[in-house]
Amino acid sequence: MIAQSFVNQPNVYRQKYSISYDKLMAKRRSSSSRKPTLVDVAKAANVSAITVSRTIRSPELVSPQMRIRVEAAVEKLGYSPDPAASALASRVTHNIGLLLPSLTNTVFEDVLDGIYEVSEETRFFIQIGDTRYSALKEEALIGTFLRQKPAGLILTGFEQTEKARKMLSSAHCPIVQIMDYGGTPIDMAVGFDHEAAGYAAAAHLIECGYRNPGCVGARLDARSRRRLDGFRKACQEANLWDERRMVTTPQSSSVGLGRHMLEEMLSKDETVDAIFCNNDDIGIGVLVEAQRRLISVPDQLGICSFHDMEMTKHMHPALTAIATPRYEIGKMAFEMLLAEIDQPQSVKKRIVNSGFELKKRSSTKNLAGKF
Amino acid sequence: MIAQSFVNQPNVYRQKYSISYDKLMAKRRSSSSRKPTLVDVAKAANVSAITVSRTIRSPELVSPQMRIRVEAAVEKLGYSPDPAASALASRVTHNIGLLLPSLTNTVFEDVLDGIYEVSEETRFFIQIGDTRYSALKEEALIGTFLRQKPAGLILTGFEQTEKARKMLSSAHCPIVQIMDYGGTPIDMAVGFDHEAAGYAAAAHLIECGYRNPGCVGARLDARSRRRLDGFRKACQEANLWDERRMVTTPQSSSVGLGRHMLEEMLSKDETVDAIFCNNDDIGIGVLVEAQRRLISVPDQLGICSFHDMEMTKHMHPALTAIATPRYEIGKMAFEMLLAEIDQPQSVKKRIVNSGFELKKRSSTKNLAGKF
DNA sequence: TTGAAAGCGATACCAG
DNA sequence: CTGGTATCGCTTTCAA
Numbered sequence: 001m002i003a004q005s006f007v008n009q010p011n012v013y014r015q016k017y018s019i020s021y022d023k024l025m026a027k028r029r030s031s032s033s034r035k036p037t038l039v040d041v042a043k044a045a046n047v048s049a050i051t052v053s054r055t056i057r058s059p060e061l062v063s064p065q066m067r068i069r070v071e072a073a074v075e076k077l078g079y080s081p082d083p084a085a086s087a088l089a090s091r092v093t094h095n096i097g098l099l100l101p102s103l104t105n106t107v108f109e110d111v112l113d114g115i116y117e118v119s120e121e122t123r124f125f126i127q128i129g130d131t132r133y134s135a136l137k138e139e140a141l142i143g144t145f146l147r148q149k150p151a152g153l154i155l156t157g158f159e160q161t162e163k164a165r166k167m168l169s170s171a172h173c174p175i176v177q178i179m180d181y182g183g184t185p186i187d188m189a190v191g192f193d194h195e196a197a198g199y200a201a202a203a204h205l206i207e208c209g210y211r212n213p214g215c216v217g218a219r220l221d222a223r224s225r226r227r228l229d230g231f232r233k234a235c236q237e238a239n240l241w242d243e244r245r246m247v248t249t250p251q252s253s254s255v256g257l258g259r260h261m262l263e264e265m266l267s268k269d270e271t272v273d274a275i276f277c278n279n280d281d282i283g284i285g286v287l288v289e290a291q292r293r294l295i296s297v298p299d300q301l302g303i304c305s306f307h308d309m310e311m312t313k314h315m316h317p318a319l320t321a322i323a324t325p326r327y328e329i330g331k332m333a334f335e336m337l338l339a340e341i342d343q344p345q346s347v348k349k350r351i352v353n354s355g356f357e358l359k360k361r362s363s364t365k366n367l368a369g370k371f
Numbered sequence: 372m373i374a375q376s377f378v379n380q381p382n383v384y385r386q387k388y389s390i391s392y393d394k395l396m397a398k399r400r401s402s403s404s405r406k407p408t409l410v411d412v413a414k415a416a417n418v419s420a421i422t423v424s425r426t427i428r429s430p431e432l433v434s435p436q437m438r439i440r441v442e443a444a445v446e447k448l449g450y451s452p453d454p455a456a457s458a459l460a461s462r463v464t465h466n467i468g469l470l471l472p473s474l475t476n477t478v479f480e481d482v483l484d485g486i487y488e489v490s491e492e493t494r495f496f497i498q499i500g501d502t503r504y505s506a507l508k509e510e511a512l513i514g515t516f517l518r519q520k521p522a523g524l525i526l527t528g529f530e531q532t533e534k535a536r537k538m539l540s541s542a543h544c545p546i547v548q549i550m551d552y553g554g555t556p557i558d559m560a561v562g563f564d565h566e567a568a569g570y571a572a573a574a575h576l577i578e579c580g581y582r583n584p585g586c587v588g589a590r591l592d593a594r595s596r597r598r599l600d601g602f603r604k605a606c607q608e609a610n611l612w613d614e615r616r617m618v619t620t621p622q623s624s625s626v627g628l629g630r631h632m633l634e635e636m637l638s639k640d641e642t643v644d645a646i647f648c649n650n651d652d653i654g655i656g657v658l659v660e661a662q663r664r665l666i667s668v669p670d671q672l673g674i675c676s677f678h679d680m681e682m683t684k685h686m687h688p689a690l691t692a693i694a695t696p697r698y699e700i701g702k703m704a705f706e707m708l709l710a711e712i713d714q715p716q717s718v719k720k721r722i723v724n725s726g727f728e729l730k731k732r733s734s735t736k737n738l739a740g741k742f
Numbered sequence: 743t744t745g746a747a748a749g750c751g752a753t754a755c756c757a758g
Numbered sequence: 759c760t761g762g763t764a765t766c767g768c769t770t771t772c773a774a
Binding site: 080083084085087088093103104109113116120125126127128130149255256259281285288291292310311313314315316 | 451453454455458459464477483484491497498518519625626655656662663681684685686
C-alpha cells in the first residue's frame with residue numbers, strides 16, 4: 001500500500017543538512033533513492049548545469065558532440081526536470097488554463113476532446129476550471145489560474161467581468177476566447193455567430209412552409225440568448241412572429257426539461273407548427289414528447305435542434321439541426337495558443353469565425369405540397 | 372490586446388541585478404508593478420518570513436495578535452503565494468491528478484462533475500489526463516503526473532501496467548482507484564461490482580419471463596467485459612444462454628452503433644426477446660432501431676440499459692436500466708483523497724462498494740400473463 | 743558555444 | 759510561539 005510510504009519510507013529530505021557542501025553531497029549520494037537533478041546530470045556528463053538545461057530546452061544552441069554527451073547522461077540517470085523549479089526560475093509553467101461553463105454538457109466535452117487531442121503530444125497540461133455559467137466564479141478562477149503563471153488561457157465567451165478583463169489584459173500569456181464570434185476579444189478568439197445561427201434555423205423552418213414558428217430555450221446564457229434573438233428576428237422579418245411562442249427557462253437543459261417545455265409551449269399557443277430548440281437535449285425531449293402526444297413530426301410539427309450531437313441524427317425521425325464545430329474549435333484554440341507561445345505575434349488571423357452548418361433531416365420537411 | 376504586453380511592457384525581471392542586496396531591494400522597490408512576496412509582507416508586518424508563511428498555512432500555530440498583524444499586511448499588499456516556490460520548497464503541489472479513459476462519455480463527465488463539486492472550495496486543482504482506454508498511455512501519463520508531485524491521484528479501474536503500479540507504489544501521495552470494486556487497489560478504491568451488475572440485469576430480464584436473453588457491448592474494456600460475464604453467468608444458471616446472443620464490438624459506443632448492433636443481433640438469432648445493453652448510448656440505439664422495425668418494446672423485446680444517464684428515463688418507452696452512482700463516486704473519491712492528504716491513514720474504510728441500482732421502467736415488463 | 747554566479751519565492755529544521 | 763539559515767532545482771544574465 002502506498003500509504004505506508006508516509007510512515008515507513010526513509011525520507012532524506014527530512015534530515016538536517018550540515019553546512020558543509022561536501023558533507024551535504026556525501027549525504028545525498030548515500031541516498032540511492034534520490035531523484036537525479038540537473039546538477040547530477042551535469043556532473044555525469046562533465047559539463048555545467050546550464051548546458052544540460054540548454055540541451056534539453058533548445059538543443060539547437062548546443063554543439064552536436066555536447067548534445068550527445070549530455071543526452072547520454074540524461075538517459076543513463078533517467079533524469080526528468082522538476083516542473084516546480086523550472087516554473088520558479090522562469091516564471092512560467094507549462095499549464096494551459098481552460099475555463100468552461102459546464103462539464104456535463106456534450107458541447108464542452110467535445111471542445112475538451114479537441115483540445116486534448118492536440119495537447120497530447122505537447123509539453124503542456126490542461127487545467128480545467130468549471131465556472132458554472134457564473135461570471136463571478138469565472139473571475140475568481142481567472143485570478144487563481146493567473147497566479148499559477150499559465151503558458152496560456154482558454155476562456156468561454158466574451159462575458160468576463162470588468163475586473164477579470166483587467167487582470168487578463170495585464171497577463172503575460174496568450175489568451176483565446178472560444179465558442180463565440182462578434183464580440184471584442186481580449187487577445188484571440190475562435191467561434192461562431194450565435195445570432196446568425198438562430199436566424200438560419202428560422203429561415204429554414206420558414207422556407208419549409210411552417211407558419212407558426214416558436215422556440216424553446218433553457219439556461220439562457222448570453223450565447224443562447226443571441227440564438228433566440230436571431231430566431232425571433234428572422235420570424236419578425238417574415239411577419240410570422242408571436243412572442244407567446246418563445247418559451248424559456250433559467251433551468252439547465254435536459255431531455256426531461258425539453259418534454260416539459262413542449263407541454264408549456266402547447267399550452268401557450270397550440271397552433272405552433274415548428275420549434276427551434278436551444279440545444280440537443282431539449283430537441284430530443286421535444287421530439288419524444290411530441291411522439292407521446294401523437295403529434296406527427298415533421299407534418300404537424302417541425303423540429304430544428306442545435307449543436308447536433310451524435311445522437312441527434314439517429315433519432316427517429318432524425319432531427320434537423322444546426323451543427324456546430326465544437327471539436328474543431330477546441331483544436332484550433334489550442335493550436336493558436338501554441339503558436340503564440342512559441343512565437344508571440346505570429347498568429348495573423350486572431351479572430352476566427354468557425355461557422356456552423358444546417359443539417360436538414362426528417363424532423364423538418366418542405367410542406368409546399370400542402371398549399 | 373494582451374499580446375502587446377510581450378513587446379511593450381517593462382519587465383523588471385529581465386534587468387540585471389547588482390550584487391548588493393540593498394541595491395537590489397532599491398531596484399525592486401522602484402518597480403511598482405512587482406508582485407509582493409512573502410518577504411515584502413514580512414517586512415510590512417515587521418515579522419519574519421516564516422511567520423507569514425505559518426499564518427497563512429496554519430494560523431492556529433500563531434498568536435492572535437500576530438495573526439491580525441500579518442493578515443493586515445497580506446491584505447494591504449494584496450499578497451498571494453507563489454505555487455511554484457511553494458512546490459519547490461515543500462516538494463508537493465496542490466494538484467490532484469485525474470486519469471480518465473475518455474472525456475466524451477457521460478459516465479466520466481458525471482464523475483468529473485462530482486469531483487469538481489467537492490474540489491471547488493478547496494485549495495486543490497484537478498489536472499485531467501485522457502488515457503483513451505490505453506494502459507500504456509495511462510502509464511506514460513502517470514509518469515508525467517508523478518513528476519509534478521501531485522497531492523493525490525485518482526485513477527480509473529485496476530488495470531494499470533506492472534510498471535505503472537511500481538511507480539505508484541513508491542509515490543508519496545494518496546491514490547484512489549474509481550469505478551470498480553473487487554480488484555486489489557494500490558491504496559484506496561471506490562466503485563461497484565461490474566459482474567454483479569451484469570448478473571442483476573440478467574436476473575431481472577429472466578424474472579420478467581424473457582426466455583432468449585442476449586446482450587450487446589461496445590468498446591470492451593475490462594469493466595464492460597465483466598458486466599457481460601455476469602450477464603452470461605446468470606443466463607447460464609437459468610439455462611437460457613446461447614452464445615449467439617452475445618454481440619460485441621471494439622468500437623466505442625454510440626447511438627448509431629446501438630442501432631447497428633440490434634440489426635446484427637437479429638441476424639444472428641432472431642428469437643432474441645430481451646437485450647442487456649452495455650451502456651446508455653447503445654440502449655437508446657437499440658430502442659430506436661426496434662421502433663423503426665416495429666418491434667414492440669417491451670412485449671416483443673425487453674431492453675435493459677446500463678448507467679442510466681438522464682435521458683434514459685425520458686425515452687418512450689422509458690428504459691429500464693442499471694443506474695450507477697457516478698457523481699457520488701467522484702465526490703467520494705475526492706473526499707477520501709482530501710482526508711488522507713490532511714491526515715495520512717485517517718481513512719479507515721479504504722475500499723468502498725458504491726453499489727448500483729436496478730431501475731425498472733417500461734422497456735421491460737413482467738410477461739407472466741403470457742404463460 | 744559554454745560557463746559562473748545570482749537569483750526565483752517559498753518551506754524545513756532546529757533553536758530559543 | 760517566533761525566528762535564522764540553508765536549502766529546493768532550475769533559469770537568467772553576462773562574460774569569456
